[in-house]
Amino acid sequence: MAKRQISLLRSIEDVFTFWDVLTHDERNFIQNSYTIHHYKKNEVIQCEGDEPTHLMILAIGKVKVYKNGFGNRAQIVRMLKPGEHFGYRAIIANEPNSTTVTAFEDSTVYMISGENFLSILRHNNAFCYRFLEELSFDLAESDARTVNLTQKHIRGRLAESLLFLKDNYGLEEDGATISIYLSREDLANHSNMTTSNAIRTLASFVNESLIAMDGRKIKIIDEEKLRKISKMG
Amino acid sequence: MAKRQISLLRSIEDVFTFWDVLTHDERNFIQNSYTIHHYKKNEVIQCEGDEPTHLMILAIGKVKVYKNGFGNRAQIVRMLKPGEHFGYRAIIANEPNSTTVTAFEDSTVYMISGENFLSILRHNNAFCYRFLEELSFDLAESDARTVNLTQKHIRGRLAESLLFLKDNYGLEEDGATISIYLSREDLANHSNMTTSNAIRTLASFVNESLIAMDGRKIKIIDEEKLRKISKMG
DNA sequence: CTAAATTTGTGCTAAAGAACATAGTTTTCA
DNA sequence: TGAAAACTATGTTCTTTAGCACAAATTTAG
Structure with missing residues (x-):
């Protein structure tokens, strides 16, 4: 589809x-x-x-x-x-x-x-x-x-990447879904980590209700907290 | 003096x-x-x-x-x-x-x-x-x-920094001493590592006869091997 | 010239993250 | 449509390297 x-x-x-x-x-x-x-x-x-x-x-x-x-x-x-x-x-x-x-x-x-x-x-x-x-x-x-x-740790790097994608490509009509669908590998290659770690860290973010995922679609739920994580490393 | x-x-x-x-x-x-x-x-x-x-x-x-x-x-x-x-x-x-x-x-x-x-x-x-x-x-x-x-490991990063310093600032009259004297901390800040690791890794390089040190003076002994280490990560 | 501060050196411990293995899932394309 | 390939997910192990702590050496400054 x-x-x-x-x-x-x-x-x-x-x-x-x-x-x-x-x-x-x-x-x-x-x-x-x-x-x-x-x-x-x-x-x-x-x-x-x-x-x-x-x-x-x-x-x-x-x-x-x-x-x-x-x-x-x-x-x-x-x-x-x-x-x-x-x-x-x-x-x-x-x-x-x-x-x-x-x-x-x-x-x-x-x-x-x-x-x-x-x-x-x-x-x-x-x-x-x-x-x-x-x-x-x-x-x-x-x-x-x-x-x-x-210098940033994995969580900080991934948060930063997600925010970059949001700022760069914007959101879909729902006002939350990032308007680009990347493979976990591309996400990893953008945030300098292995694919497994990108997967794992994304899962943590979902658990903490910072984001929601549906396949490659990523919704940003708590931008505030993501920015904090990105900033602190 | x-x-x-x-x-x-x-x-x-x-x-x-x-x-x-x-x-x-x-x-x-x-x-x-x-x-x-x-x-x-x-x-x-x-x-x-x-x-x-x-x-x-x-x-x-x-x-x-x-x-x-x-x-x-x-x-x-x-x-x-x-x-x-x-x-x-x-x-x-x-x-x-x-x-x-x-x-x-x-x-x-x-x-x-x-x-x-x-x-x-x-x-x-x-x-x-x-x-x-x-x-x-x-x-x-x-x-x-x-x-x-x-992506490079510590040894690769340090080797690269030493070669950069040599290529950028040249050597003294003896044809071996790098023409800039950096603190271990500056060297660490150039190769993205902690000061202790810069010190440790420099000591290894001395042990392996890749370089010689006298305070902050660094002599390049085996450039060939250093380039190999820098390349491989 | 001496005390204080900075730099260098070394050992130990802990944490972060890579590497690998394996299995389930989805996509691709012939 | 069905097999192969690619992607996603998760657990386990192991390496690398950061983070102390502390001592020795060197430099700086009063």
């Missing part, structure tokens, strides 16, 4: 949040050169170690950005929603991709080639500045994640 | 590695407005949570950039050497500092006010692009650090 998702595809000028700082010519340039790609659930969009090719803009769906660590353990470092960009960091740094990107669910991506991206970056200061801002935010987030994942 | 360090102060145009992309006017503008500040060993240069004020360029010395986590535990996220920049991320993101910066040793810093920095960023595309590149590198490093610190 997969819900048939009828996602209307918004145009690139509608999805690309930096469109407003582009000149008339640049807009035409992109309109005439961008490509659209569709990915099925679990399909890999870009691979760690490969040469970067495009600035990508997520139009529909949800994707995870992660690094493969040691012994089959992955660490999710970002999770994107429509309108967010990826794949461009490696182009700017002129080095291979540092992360793998995979579709959580069926996703649609607008792509702008690396050369075209760089050419606009080099000519349009406002455009360049927008990406500078974005990386500034991302860097602070990444540094914060390092501390959270290394 | 503190060694009297006679560090000749290089001029800002000499230290600031993005000087070459500045226009004649911008150079004059900075020459007429920058300030110099001296900090003693262990003095705090900027504080997490405070409003950012300046783009800072380290002219002399070494500084650590870190976040204060939970229960007295700090995590060092960057360590800078002369010519490197800091303090500017928060200006661009327009938010409070996300890190604290402290001098490891007596240090000298050139400062350019936030407004002046932003004004040049907004008018000089090449300048803006340089910082975009820098943040691109830093972001990949930060994500990599997250994985290293969460």
Whole structure:
């Protein structure tokens, strides 16, 4: 009983949040050169170690950005929603991709080639500045994640992940169910723990009436207390 | 027996590695407005949570950039050497500092006010692009650090830190001693472990003839093996 | 120069979390 | 639709590493 998702595809000028700082010519340039790609659930969009090719803009769906660590353990470092960009960091740094990107669910991506991206970056200061801002935010987030994942205990890390998912993807109509359904493994890979521990800790949270679960659906019952747990480690 | 360090102060145009992309006017503008500040060993240069004020360029010395986590535990996220920049991320993101910066040793810093920095960023595309590149590198490093610190075991993390210090600060004339002397605590805060474990693990490394120690001086004896330990976790 | 404070070193204990095993459940897809 | 694969759940064991406590050594400061 997969819900048939009828996602209307918004145009690139509608999805690309930096469109407003582009000149008339640049807009035409992109309109005439961008490509659209569709990915099925679990399909890999870009691979760690490969040469970067495009600035990508997520139009529909949800994707995870992660690094493969040691012994089959992955660490999710970002999770994107429509309108967010990826794949461009490696182009700017002129080095291979540092992360793998995979579709959580069926996703649609607008792509702008690396050369075209760089050419606009080099000519349009406002455009360049927008990406500078974005990386500034991302860097602070990444540094914060390092501390959270290394210093908080399991319960704190899981609570933090649940709250992140809620803040990032929002809730469904019932005002409680988190609008993204992750496997226990993905949840574990986001909060730096083993799958068994994610399962166990989720079960504890259910017992303590902090959340309720139905398969992969998670309802947040006591956000207050979750925030406290997340804060304290 | 503190060694009297006679560090000749290089001029800002000499230290600031993005000087070459500045226009004649911008150079004059900075020459007429920058300030110099001296900090003693262990003095705090900027504080997490405070409003950012300046783009800072380290002219002399070494500084650590870190976040204060939970229960007295700090995590060092960057360590800078002369010519490197800091303090500017928060200006661009327009938010409070996300890190604290402290001098490891007596240090000298050139400062350019936030407004002046932003004004040049907004008018000089090449300048803006340089910082975009820098943040691109830093972001990949930060994500990599997250994985290293969460997934590697203690020995792997310490080996990695020692190699980082060697690669970042180089060796002394003897071709073996790492050119920075850290307390065990700082070493622990860089490799995400307790001070006792840093001490213990260093002692193991000495026993295994991977390194030699004399107080805070650390000689790298078997880099090959250290790299293996760092890689494997 | 001496007392106080900080840093380093070592041993012991406890807790957190990983690893593994196994079984039940759900999903996938041929 | 039915078998295989993937995911979820739970119990048990074992390792890693944090958390003390305390002593020795070194540095700092009055």
